[in-house]
Amino acid sequence: MIDWPxxxxxxxxxxxxxxxxxxxxxxxxxxxxxxxxASIAALTLAVAVALLVRLLGSxxxxxxxxGWLPQYGIELRFDEIGALAVAAGFIALxxxxxxxxxxxxxxxxxxxxxxxxxxxxxxGGLNGFLVTxxxxxxxxxxxxxxxxxxxxxAMAREPIAALAALKYLLLxxxxxxxxxxxxxxVFAMTGTLNIADAAMRLDASEPMPAALALAGLAxxxxxxxxxFPVHFWLPDAHAAAPAPVSAMLSxxxxxxxxxxxxxxxxxxxxxxxxxxxxxxxxxWLGAAGALGGALMALVQRDIKxxxxxxTVANIGYIFIGLGLATASAAAGAMVHVVNHAVIKSALFLAxxxxxxxxxxxxxxxxxxxxxxxxxxxxxxxxxxxxLSGVPPTAGFIGKWQIALGALDAGKPLLVAVLVAAGVxxxxxxxxxxxxxxxxxxxxxxxATATDSPASMWLxxxxxxxxxIGLGLAxxxxxxxxxxxxxxxYGIVP
Amino acid sequence: xxxxxxxxxHVDYLVAVALFLIGAWILVTSGNLVKKVIGLNVMETSVFxxxxxxxxxxxxxxxxxxxxxxxxxxxxxxxxxVLTGIVxxxxxxxxxxxxxxxxxxxxxxxxxxxxxPTDEVRGAEDSDAIGGNDD
Numbered sequence: 001m002i003d004w005p006x007x008x009x010x011x012x013x014x015x016x017x018x019x020x021x022x023x024x025x026x027x028x029x030x031x032x033x034x035x036x037x038a039s040i041a042a043l044t045l046a047v048a049v050a051l052l053v054r055l056l057g058s059x060x061x062x063x064x065x066x067g068w069l070p071q072y073g074i075e076l077r078f079d080e081i082g083a084l085a086v087a088a089g090f091i092a093l094x095x096x097x098x099x100x101x102x103x104x105x106x107x108x109x110x111x112x113x114x115x116x117x118x119x120x121x122x123x124g125g126l127n128g129f130l131v132t133x134x135x136x137x138x139x140x141x142x143x144x145x146x147x148x149x150x151x152x153x154a155m156a157r158e159p160i161a162a163l164a165a166l167k168y169l170l171l172x173x174x175x176x177x178x179x180x181x182x183x184x185x186v187f188a189m190t191g192t193l194n195i196a197d198a199a200m201r202l203d204a205s206e207p208m209p210a211a212l213a214l215a216g217l218a219x220x221x222x223x224x225x226x227x228f229p230v231h232f233w234l235p236d237a238h239a240a241a242p243a244p245v246s247a248m249l250s251x252x253x254x255x256x257x258x259x260x261x262x263x264x265x266x267x268x269x270x271x272x273x274x275x276x277x278x279x280x281x282x283x284w285l286g287a288a289g290a291l292g293g294a295l296m297a298l299v300q301r302d303i304k305x306x307x308x309x310x311t312v313a314n315i316g317y318i319f320i321g322l323g324l325a326t327a328s329a330a331a332g333a334m335v336h337v338v339n340h341a342v343i344k345s346a347l348f349l350a351x352x353x354x355x356x357x358x359x360x361x362x363x364x365x366x367x368x369x370x371x372x373x374x375x376x377x378x379x380x381x382x383x384x385x386x387l388s389g390v391p392p393t394a395g396f397i398g399k400w401q402i403a404l405g406a407l408d409a410g411k412p413l414l415v416a417v418l419v420a421a422g423v424x425x426x427x428x429x430x431x432x433x434x435x436x437x438x439x440x441x442x443x444x445x446x447a448t449a450t451d452s453p454a455s456m457w458l459x460x461x462x463x464x465x466x467x468i469g470l471g472l473a474x475x476x477x478x479x480x481x482x483x484x485x486x487x488x489y490g491i492v493p
Numbered sequence: 494x495x496x497x498x499x500x501x502x503h504v505d506y507l508v509a510v511a512l513f514l515i516g517a518w519i520l521v522t523s524g525n526l527v528k529k530v531i532g533l534n535v536m537e538t539s540v541f542x543x544x545x546x547x548x549x550x551x552x553x554x555x556x557x558x559x560x561x562x563x564x565x566x567x568x569x570x571x572x573x574x575v576l577t578g579i580v581x582x583x584x585x586x587x588x589x590x591x592x593x594x595x596x597x598x599x600x601x602x603x604x605x606x607x608x609x610p611t612d613e614v615r616g617a618e619d620s621d622a623i624g625g626n627d628d
Contacts, residue, residue, distance in 0.1 A: 136574050143581045147588060154592055162595035163608065166526065169592065173533050173585050174520060180578060181513065181540045187571070188547035 003054065007047050008063040008076050011085055012128035012141070015044050015092075019120030023113045030112040034100045037116035041096050041123060045089030048127070051078050052086050059483075062133065070133070071197050077133035080334075080484035081262055084255070085127045087338050091251050091345045092123040094459035095244035098349050101453050102356050106242040107155050115155055115242075122148040122248065129256050135183045135193045138263065142179065142224070142256070146172050149253050153241040164236035171233045175223035179260070182216030185209055186267070195267055203270045210271055217264040218278055225257025227282075227319055228289030231312045235296075238308035243352020246304060250311045250348060251341035258318055258337055265322070265488045275489060282323030287417045289316025294424035298431075301362050303351050306428060307344065310387065313421055314340045320414065321402040325489050327482070329405020334481040336398025339470050343386050343394055346463035350380035353452040353460060358445045363432055368441030372449040375457045377436045379464035384429035386467035389422050394467045397474035505546040512539030526596065526603040530589045537582040541575045548572065 018040035026033035054061065060079040064070055096119060107115050125145030132138050150172065154165035187193055189209055190201040202210060219230075226234040234254070238246045268275055293313030300306040314336070321333025353376045354369065355361050370377040386393035391400075399418060406414035441447045451457065470477070512535060519532025548571035556566040593603055600608045 136577070140577060140581070143585075147581075147584055150588060150592075154595070159599060162592050162599060166589065166592040166596060169585065169589050170520060170529055170533065173589075174517065174536070176581075177513075177533075177536050177540050181543065184540065184544040184547060184571075184574075187544070187574075193570075 005063060007050055007054075008061075008078055008131060009065060011044065011047050011051065011131060012124050014047065014124070015040055015120045015127065016124035016144075019117045019124060022117035022120060026113040026116075030109055031104075033113040033116045034096065034103075037120055038093060038096045038100075040120055041089060041093040044123060044127065045086070045093050048083075048085040048089045052083050055079070055083060071192060071194055074137050075133040075194055075196075076131045077196075078131050079487075080481050081259055082131040083480075084259065084338065085130050087341050088123060088126050088130070088252050091341060091463075092119065092248060094463060095119070095247050095345065095349070098247075098352065098456055098459045099242075099244045100455045102244060102352055102456065103242065105356060106157060108157070111155065115152070118148045118152050118155070119245070119248065121145075122152065122253070126252055126256055130259060133195050135186060135195055135198065135267075137193075138195075138260070139176070139180050139183055142260070143176060145253060145256060146176060146224070149245075149249060152245045153237045153249075155245070156240055156242045158240045160236065161240040164240040168233045168237040171223055171230070175220040175230075178216045178220035178223075182213040182220065185213040185216070189213070195263060199267050199269055201270075202268060207271075207274065210268070211274055214264065214268050214271075214274055214278065217267075218261065221257045221260035221264060222285075223257070224254070224260060225315055225319075226254050226312055227257075227315055228285050228292055228312060231289065231293070231315070234312060235305050235308040238311065238348075239302060239304040243304070243348055243355065246308070246352070247345035247348035250308065251345040254311060254315060255337050255341060258315070258322075261319075261322065262334075262484075262488065269487070269489060272489065279323045279325050279489075282319045283411075283414070284323075286316045286319030286321075286323055287414060289313065290320065290421040291316075291417060291424075294421045294428075298424055298428045301364065303354070303361055303363050303366070303432070304348070306363065306432075307347050307351060310347075310425065310428075311340075311344060313425065314344070314387075316421070317399060317402060317418070320418070321398070321405060322488075324402070324405045324409050324411070324414075326405040326408045327485055328408060329402050330485045330488060331478050331481050332398045332401020332405060334484060335401065335474070335477045336395075338477070339394035339398055339467075342463055342466045342470055343383050346379060346383040346460060346467060347387065349456070349460050349463065350376055350383065353456045354380075356456070357452055358443070358449045360443060360445060363435055365443050366432075366446065367435050367439035367443075369435075369446050369449065370437035372441075372446060373451045375451050376460060379457070379460040381433045381436065382464040383467050384432055386471065388426035388429045390426075392468070392471045394470035396471055397478070401478065506543065509539045509543035509546070512536075512542070515539075524605045526593045526605065527590075530586060530593070533589070534582070534586060537578070541578055541582075544571045544575050544578070 022033055063076040065074040103112055122145050125141050128141035150165050150169040154162050190198045192198050223230045238249055290313050293309050297306045297309035318333045318336050321329040386395045389395040389399045403415045403418050516532045516536030520529050523529050548568035550565050550567050553565050553567035554562050556569040597603050
């Protein structure tokens with residue numbers, strides 16, 4: 001059963017088809033769309049888990065779409081990076097469950113089926129992006145999750161939602177075109193679109209076009225990943241979107257940019273000398289993003305904007321790890337991709353629950369909420385502690401490994417940057433926890449608030465305990481991503 | 494001389510890159526949202542033109558395996574790619590235009606520097622505050 005070959009395409013096809021059908025099936029009963037979307041996401045998660053079990057048993061495997069041989073047709077590949085699909089399915093499922101009560105207020109009720117359709121299509125695009133082994137297919141799936149993300153941001157009733165979505169769209173489309181242009185250059189150079197095949201044909205014998213393609217891909221994916229200094233679309237878009245969408249955007253869509261960067265590193269593994277300047281740039285921009293993002297988060301008053309800037313900081317961490325290019329730092333960065341996804345979705349969902357129950361989003365207004373919404377605030381506090389990287393929580397492993405990698409690479413100054421950014425993150429974490437638990441309420445809506453319904457606190461609590469669980473599972477996860485690290489930077493085993 | 498010859502040999506690529514940069518310039522510098530979308534479309538066209546020309550072969554035959562048609566064949570793959578790319582571009586353009594309509598109805602303008610974000614929805618009304626506790 002687990003060896004049935006067609007599980008792999010199902011990973012992308014199932015949510016895409018389910019998403020397209022949602023508005024058709026639930027045009028007249030918008031409230032039922034939630035159950036449909038959650039069951040599709042659960043099935044997708046089950047498929048992803050089945051693929052993960054097979055990956056653990058027998059290593060990476062491929063699938064030739066339509067029976068065409070990989071070099072000619074489209075190839076799907078499930079490897080350690082593609083295994084992020086499990087996290088994607090998990091977080092999408094919990095976000096959809098959370099959406100049930102949230103969306104009724106945050107989105108026009110008639111549009112609820114469209115909202116669920118877009119979330120499912122977003123999940124399908126992400127899954128396809130994670131498992132494809134074909135460059136053009138990579139672009140197509142990237143557009144599927146990007147366009148659905150633009151539309152999801154615009155779904156919110158926030159007054160700035162349309163403008164934030166438009167800014168996100170213009171910058172996102174620019175980055176997509178850079179990627180497509182580079183795919184064209186790679187195709188013109190190698191005559192193939194298969195990533196593994198092109199990686200073998202690309203070398204440094206033609207440095208000019210190869211450097212052009214590398215620069216285009218890196219710049220394009222850096223915008224998608226919101227790497228400093230091209231992060232400025234992110235705070236508006238993530239703060240304006242409905243909370244479950246913010247969770248998916250920060251946890252998954254931004255990480256797809258990181259995965260795109262990983263695929264770029266795989267693609268240019270054979271032209272190692274071209275990668276060196278890019279890796280140095282990644283470390284510098286990552287360090288600037290980690291410090292700048294954390295500082296900007298510290299001065300925000302709006303809780304969702306604060307979380308959005310903290311995403312910029314964490315993307316900075318991940319890029320430092322990838323740019324250092326040592327085994328421990330790169331493995332730490334990959335683990336941090338998953339861990340930050342769980343932490344940040346917990347935080348955005350908690351913020352969403354608070355906004356849903358009180359209508360307040362200013363941190364100072366939330367004083368004293370810990371007594372009124374104990375479960376939500378507990379989850380939020382746990383995730384905030386985890387975000388700052390206190391051991392043994394999930395945020396610790398990635399940062400520790402990246403710091404070790406910085407020492408290995410002989411850059412002790414970077415460790416200082418990492419510690420400084422960590423301290424700033426802890427500072428704003430403590431600021432929020434202090435407001436929630438140790439200050440008297442200043443707003444009537446706080447003093448009369450009640451805790452969120454089960455469909456909201458259950459996903460939150462699962463994610464909050466995931467923050468601890470992933471922290472304890474650090475060693476197995478590092479071992480799991482080790483083979484993927486081998487494939488980067490041209491260190492082919 | 495050598496560089497010039499190489500450049501003239503790939504004049505189509507140069508045109509594509511020039512168009513791409515023109516489009517990017519419009520997209521980044523223009524303050525008018527519709528003009529930004531037009532810049533985006535110019536960029537899209539340049540990328541599509543570039544990909545189509547990569548499939549061209551001097552004196553190449555149409556890629557049809559029939560009697561009397563002999564190689565070298567032009568590559569048919571870029572056309573399939575560009576067709577997909579055009580579909581994506583159309584959907585992005587339409588979404589962008591709809592969003593511009595919404596921006597126009599909310600702010601009354603499509604010039605970026607005339608848009609003043611309203612901050613009133615942030616935070617709660619003052620009637621919500623508990624008296625004397627607001628330090």
